[in-house]
Amino acid sequence: MFDAMIESANKRRLIIVDGGYLLFNFTRALRLTIYEILVLPDRRGEGIARRMFDEMTSRHPDALEVFAKVPDDYGVNDFYKKMGFARVGTEHSKRGRAMGMWLKTTCR
Numbered sequence: 001m002f003d004a005m006i007e008s009a010n011k012r013r014l015i016i017v018d019g020g021y022l023l024f025n026f027t028r029a030l031r032l033t034i035y036e037i038l039v040l041p042d043r044r045g046e047g048i049a050r051r052m053f054d055e056m057t058s059r060h061p062d063a064l065e066v067f068a069k070v071p072d073d074y075g076v077n078d079f080y081k082k083m084g085f086a087r088v089g090t091e092h093s094k095r096g097r098a099m100g101m102w103l104k105t106t107c108r
């Protein structure tokens with residue numbers, strides 16, 4: 001886990017704020033992919049995730065879309081809907097865990 005974080009930090013693909021972090025990637029296809037977004041339980045609902053999302057997109061104004069693949073049992077599907085993502089598919093792990101694929105087109 002720390003290897004990925006260190007590599008992301010070096011590429012400026014890690015946003016850390018007081019209360020949370022966002023780990024992401026940006027590809028040549030101009031797609032931002034959220035790997036992990038986490039806000040401390042006692043700091044949720046303050047707009048921290050939205051601010052980190054805005055920071056990520058402002059670092060990459062040429063991005064065309066933002067993608068995330070999130071297990072349904074995380075219980076955050078409504079968060080992605082609220083953030084303007086559309087569910088574009090579902091994948092299942094070998095153990096049958098459903099993972100939603102979420103996509104948001106960014107405006108330029």
Ligand SMILES: CC(C)(COP(=O)(O)OP(=O)(O)OC[C@H]1O[C@@H](n2cnc3c(N)ncnc32)[C@H](O)[C@@H]1OP(=O)(O)O)[C@@H](O)C(=O)NCCC(=O)NCCS
Nearest residue numbers: 036037038039044045046047048049050074076078079082
């Ligand atoms: C999902 C998570 C990152 C949201 O963080 P947050 O800082 O509380 O989110 P924000 O306060 O920035 O909320 C942004 C918007 O989403 C909405 N929202 C946040 N959590 C929500 C939820 N669980 N269900 C529905 N809407 C939600 C807020 O109302 C807000 O909408 P608004 O700006 O229109 O009022 C946080 O709950 C979390 O860390 N969860 C556990 C980790 C996780 O499962 N991460 C996702 C997979 S990597």
